[in-house]
Each structure stands twice: as C-alpha cells, then as structure tokens.
Amino acid sequence: MKNILIGTAALAMLATAALAESHSVVRLGTEGAYPPYNFINDAGEVDGFERELGDELCKRAELTCEWTTNDWDSIIPNLTSGNYDAIIAGMSITDERKDVIDFTQNYTPPSPSAFAAMSADLDLESAVISAQTGTIQAAHVTSMGGATLLEFANPDETIAAVKNGEADAVMADKDFLIPVVEESGGDMSFVGEDVALGGGIGMGFRKSDPELREKFDTAIQSMKDDGTLNALIVKHLGEDSPKF
Structure with missing residues (x-):
C-alpha cells in the first residue's frame, strides 16, 4: 500500500510539473491588424492597447509570456489546436464562441x-x-x-x-x-x-485550460479594482470609450 501511495504521489508530482512546464512560457495570440487594440509597430513588434494590457496581466499573474500573430479567420482553430495558449485580439464574448472556447471576464465593457x-x-x-x-x-x-x-x-x-x-x-x-x-x-x-453588440471583449482559452484562464481572470479583476484598466482604456481607446 505504501508503494502504491508513493507511486501515486510521484505521478501527481510529474503531472503538476508537466502542467507547470507547459505554461512556463504562455503564448499570447493576437491579430496584429486591428488598431488601437493590436497592431504591428515600425519595429515589427505587437503594439497597442492589448499589448500593454497583456504584458501587465502576465506580470500580475507571475507568468512569462510571448506574443504571436495569427490571421483572424483562423485565430480560434489555431488556439484549440495548440499553436498558442490564449487569444487577446479584440474578440467580443458571444454565446456562439463560448461553445468552442472559454473566456475570461471582459476587459472592455460592451462598446x-x-x-x-x-x-x-x-x-x-x-x-x-x-x-x-x-x-x-x-x-x-x-x-x-x-x-x-x-x-x-x-x-x-x-x-x-x-x-x-x-x-x-x-x-x-x-x-x-x-x-x-x-x-x-x-x-x-x-x-x-x-x-x-456582444458582451465586451475578453481573453479566449481552450476549455482544457481552466487554471490558466483563472490566473488571467484574477489579474483582470485586480486591474479593474485598482483603476489601472480604465486608465489603459482612456490611453488607447479614448476618453469617450466605455469604462468600468
């Protein structure tokens, strides 16, 4: 029995380590063609509201993140197939999309x-x-x-x-x-x-990644609570854009 327990504990540790390793670098997928939400700047880097937001969310969630771009028409299929770990691309939360992926709470109100x-x-x-x-x-x-x-x-x-x-x-x-x-x-x-239209913009995740989604959800809530999310909305989307 002791050996069985040790074996079970070892498997659990390996599974936890594998999960940690799989998310050691979180890949954020965006379109890079929808300013002011996301675009490619003159240096060839992802820029805009969602770049600054995503970097801050990763910092608060204590995650190392990297950015990748993907055409809009295949952005959900390439998430579900594992080409990146999250979508942060001006994507409105809709019931139809929630049939395929999970969303965080919205990081912009319905606009x-x-x-x-x-x-x-x-x-x-x-x-x-x-x-x-x-x-x-x-x-x-x-x-x-x-x-x-x-x-x-x-x-x-x-x-x-x-x-x-x-x-x-x-x-x-x-x-x-x-x-x-x-x-x-x-x-x-x-x-x-x-x-x-829609329920505001949120981050999209595979349905098999609830823990990762929850980390970002918590980080979004913290930015709402301390006012920094509204400050980013004003900075990038304008004073008249809906705020929390």
Whole structure:
C-alpha cells in the first residue's frame, strides 16, 4: 500500500510539473491588424492597447509570456489546436464562441459598433456593407435584411473597399473606425446609429485550460479594482470609450 501511495504521489508530482512546464512560457495570440487594440509597430513588434494590457496581466499573474500573430479567420482553430495558449485580439464574448472556447471576464465593457461611409446620407438598409469575416459586425449586417454583406479577411481591406467604391459603408468597432474617419480628411463620416453588440471583449482559452484562464481572470479583476484598466482604456481607446 505504501508503494502504491508513493507511486501515486510521484505521478501527481510529474503531472503538476508537466502542467507547470507547459505554461512556463504562455503564448499570447493576437491579430496584429486591428488598431488601437493590436497592431504591428515600425519595429515589427505587437503594439497597442492589448499589448500593454497583456504584458501587465502576465506580470500580475507571475507568468512569462510571448506574443504571436495569427490571421483572424483562423485565430480560434489555431488556439484549440495548440499553436498558442490564449487569444487577446479584440474578440467580443458571444454565446456562439463560448461553445468552442472559454473566456475570461471582459476587459472592455460592451462598446458600440458603427458604420462609416463616403456619403453622410447613405441608406444603410439597401447598402453594400463591408465587414471582417467572422466578426459580430458581419453577423449583424447579415441580419439587417436589405443590406448586402461584403466580407474581407482583415480590417484594412474593409476600409479600402469603401474608399475604392466596392462597398458603400464599413461596419466595425467604433473605436477602430474613429481614427479612420478622423484621418480621412473629411472624405469619410459616420452614418446611421451606433449598434451595441456582444458582451465586451475578453481573453479566449481552450476549455482544457481552466487554471490558466483563472490566473488571467484574477489579474483582470485586480486591474479593474485598482483603476489601472480604465486608465489603459482612456490611453488607447479614448476618453469617450466605455469604462468600468
């Protein structure tokens, strides 16, 4: 019996060591193409709101983290297949996604989505509207009835489609569209009403990694409690962006 107990204890220690080793470096997956949430800077590094947030969360969770980028349309499949350990990529929490992965609590409140176009008096109900594939905005355009959805793999292509006349308007997170409109020199403007979609943005994890998710969940809560998360939201997303 003693030998059995020792053997069981040894196996438990090995399992714990294996788990610790598997998460000795936590790989954070992001898109790197959705400013101000995440983008690649001139030095070729991941930058933006989620880079600064992710680094602080890893520090608070006492984890060593490294960043990797992945195209949006395969970002969940590559998480579940083990190419990285967490998604931190402007991903809204939805019931459909929760069927596949688990989320932390949100690190941004639900924020509005918006439409931007070259014409301020565009009729959205009969318009061709561009949106990024696999987003809550693409799903919303589909539900609008008379509008036609034009999907693209990355956010820049959705903007280019409006500028070159391929689409009448683009729908995306308003935080993403604000600098696009402001930097257009008056060529683009917001049209229609803002739309509230999703349950805020959270980090995504494999369902088999509850302990790792809980570490980040605790770190997010600590940033909410001490006000540093709101400070980051203001710094990167603007004073008018919803806060906690």
